Amino acid sequence: MGASPNRIDPSRVLLVDQPGPELEQIVQCLKEYHLTAIMADTAAEALTYCEQQDIQLLVSERTLPDMDGFDFFRQVREIARTKDLPIIVLTREIDLDERIKSMSQDVDDYILKPFYPEEVAARVNTVLLESLRSADGSLGADCPLAGRLEDMTLLSLLQLLVRGKKTGRILLSVDPQPNHIIINDGSIWDAQWGRAQGENALIKLLLQSSGGFRVQLQPEILEESTIPYPAAEVLRWGAELLDAGRRLTALIPSLETVLASAETALQSRELSESEYGWIRHLQHPQTIASLLHQLETAGQTLTTCRTLLEKKLIVIADTAAGRLTDVPQSTTKRSKDRPSLLTVFFRKRSNKSS
Numbered sequence: 001m002g003a004s005p006n007r008i009d010p011s012r013v014l015l016v017d018q019p020g021p022e023l024e025q026i027v028q029c030l031k032e033y034h035l036t037a038i039m040a041d042t043a044a045e046a047l048t049y050c051e052q053q054d055i056q057l058l059v060s061e062r063t064l065p066d067m068d069g070f071d072f073f074r075q076v077r078e079i080a081r082t083k084d085l086p087i088i089v090l091t092r093e094i095d096l097d098e099r100i101k102s103m104s105q106d107v108d109d110y111i112l113k114p115f116y117p118e119e120v121a122a123r124v125n126t127v128l129l130e131s132l133r134s135a136d137g138s139l140g141a142d143c144p145l146a147g148r149l150e151d152m153t154l155l156s157l158l159q160l161l162v163r164g165k166k167t168g169r170i171l172l173s174v175d176p177q178p179n180h181i182i183i184n185d186g187s188i189w190d191a192q193w194g195r196a197q198g199e200n201a202l203i204k205l206l207l208q209s210s211g212g213f214r215v216q217l218q219p220e221i222l223e224e225s226t227i228p229y230p231a232a233e234v235l236r237w238g239a240e241l242l243d244a245g246r247r248l249t250a251l252i253p254s255l256e257t258v259l260a261s262a263e264t265a266l267q268s269r270e271l272s273e274s275e276y277g278w279i280r281h282l283q284h285p286q287t288i289a290s291l292l293h294q295l296e297t298a299g300q301t302l303t304t305c306r307t308l309l310e311k312k313l314i315v316i317a318d319t320a321a322g323r324l325t326d327v328p329q330s331t332t333k334r335s336k337d338r339p340s341l342l343t344v345f346f347r348k349r350s351n352k353s354s
Contacts, residue, residue, distance in 0.1 A: 012035075012036050012037070012038055012053065012054060012055050012056055013030060013035050013036070013037045013038070013055075013056065013057045013058075013059060013124055013128075014037075014038050014039075014040065014046060014049055014050070014053075014055045014057070014058045014059070014060075015027070015037050015038070015039045015040070015059050015060075016039075016040045016041070016042075016043070016046045016058065016059070016060035016061060016064065016072075017039075017041065017059075017060070017061040017090060018041055018061070018065075019039070019041055022114075022115075022117060023039060025117035026059075026117045026120050026121060027039070028117070029117045029118050029120070029121035030121050030124065032121065033121060033124070033125045035121075035124065035125070035128070038053065038055070041065075042064065042065055042066045042067075043064045043066050043067035043071075043072040043075075044066055044067070046058075046060070046072070046076075047072075047075055047076065047079070050076055050079050050081070050082040050085070051079055051081070054081075055081075055082060055085060056085075056086075056128060057085065057086045057087075057088070057124060057127060057128050058076060058082075058085050058086070058087045058088070059087075059088045059090065059120065059124060060072065060073075060087065060088075060089060060090065061089075061090045061091070062089050062090065062091035062092075063091070069089065073087055073107065086108045086127050086128065087107050087108055088107075088108055088109045088110070088111060088120075088123065088124060088127060089107055089109070089110050089111070090111050090113055090115070090120075091110060091111075091112065091113060092112070092113045108127050108156070108159065108160055108163070109123055109127055109152065109156040109159075109160070110156070111123060119150075119151050122147060122148075122151040122152070123151055123152050123156075126145065126147050126151070126152050126157075126160075127160060129145055130145055130160055130161070130164060130215075145214070145215040146212070146213060146214040146215065147212070147213060148210070148211070148212055148213070149172075149174070149208060149209060149210055149211050149212070149213060150209070150210055152213075153242075154170070154172075154181075154205060154206055154208065154213070155206060155235070155238045155239065155242060157170065157213060157215075158170075158181070158183075158188060158234075158235065158238070159235055161183050161186070161215065162183070162186045162187075162188065162231045162235065163186070164186070165185055165186035166183050166185075166186065166215075166217060167183060167184050167185050167217065167218060167219065167220065167221060168182075168183055168215060168216050168217035168218045169181065169182050169183070169215070169216045169218070170182075170183070170213055170214075170215055170216075171213065171214045171215075171216055172205060172208075172211060172212070172213050173211050173212040173213075174205070174208045174210065174211030174212075175193070175194065175211075177193070177194035177195075178192060178194070179192060179193050179194070179201075179205060180192050181202065181205060182221055182223060184221040184225070186231060187225070187230075187231050188202070188227050188229075188231050188234045188235075189221060189223070189225045189226075189227060190223055190224075190225060190226045190227060191205060191226070191227065193205055197226055198226035198227055199226075199227060199293070199294055199295045200292070200293060202227060202234075202238075202295060203241065203292045203295055203298050204255070204289065204292075206238050206241055206242065207241070207242070207245055207255060227295075229295070229296075233296075234295065237295045237296055237298070237299065238295070240298075240299035240300075241295070241298050241299040241302070243299065244298075244299040244300070244301075244302035244303045244306070245302055247302075247303070247306055248302050248303075248305060248306045248309075251306060251309050251310075252288065252305075252309075252316065255287065255288050255289040255292075256287050256288070256289060257287065257288050257316055258285045258286065258287050258316065258317040259282055259285065259286060259287075259288060259291075259305065259309075259314050259315070259316060259317060260282050260283070260284075260285035260286075260314065260315060260316075260317040261279045261280075261282045261283045261313070261314055261315075262279075262312055262313055262314060262315050265279045265313040265314065266279055266280075268313065271313075274304070275308065275311075275313060278304060278308060278313075278314070279308075279313055279314065282314050285317040288302070288305060291305070
């Protein structure tokens, strides 16, 4: 797996899913992080382990044969010894409502199936390191919490730090320019993307799917806040943003894609007031990134762009050739060599190794 993973004391991870080769591969990958696994294939069996065994982290399929996943997580929280247990959910599909519901139940992370076992192990290790640091201080501030956005999305990392009421910086290597997000006692305090700061920077950072991160904890923050919203709202808007990005990514190469009004768009007799305003606004071509100003409305902006593209009221501008190009059908698959707008959380792995 390349560099040696961060090592922690041997800990038990409870895996709840139907038996199969993938689960066995996860167990083997966890051993590289000095983690042992207990396997259960029903919620009832898993709850028995939670009551009787010393479990440090739960990885569970969202759909279980004997119980709804959210009911299962609620019962896990009702057991005294697992009331603060970190939870990672495995699922084949996730919609926005489910993601938001998971935040209210303190789910720490989601992993979309099909997955790489190595990815699951890396994300388990990251969540476990942070949970152990939060629980009893057994890991000091000098113990690095670092990884790749390919293994853990920035939204999931923010959720983890907010839940733990951390103070410090997330240093991100996703661009040659300096990038970071500041967390202050569990509040999302500030963000920087090159020269951009605050909401505008946070939007761009949340939509990154690759690069490295490192969490640098510190006792206090001296900077003034530039993101004046409760953390729960920021996380919800971030989830909406990623959901809208997932739906738009089949139509555009990147956030730097230039959009413009279609030549005959204003001649349509069935335009809503909002559509008319957008078409007039895009008579002067603009990049998608330049349209994303406020976190609260960024997800809706991406959704509107997708709708107008599908209706062919706006088009992708080919600025290099000086012409406008038609938008592909929404069913057209994105070319493999296009940079993805999405986080790995939403990435489909059609080339998953057997």
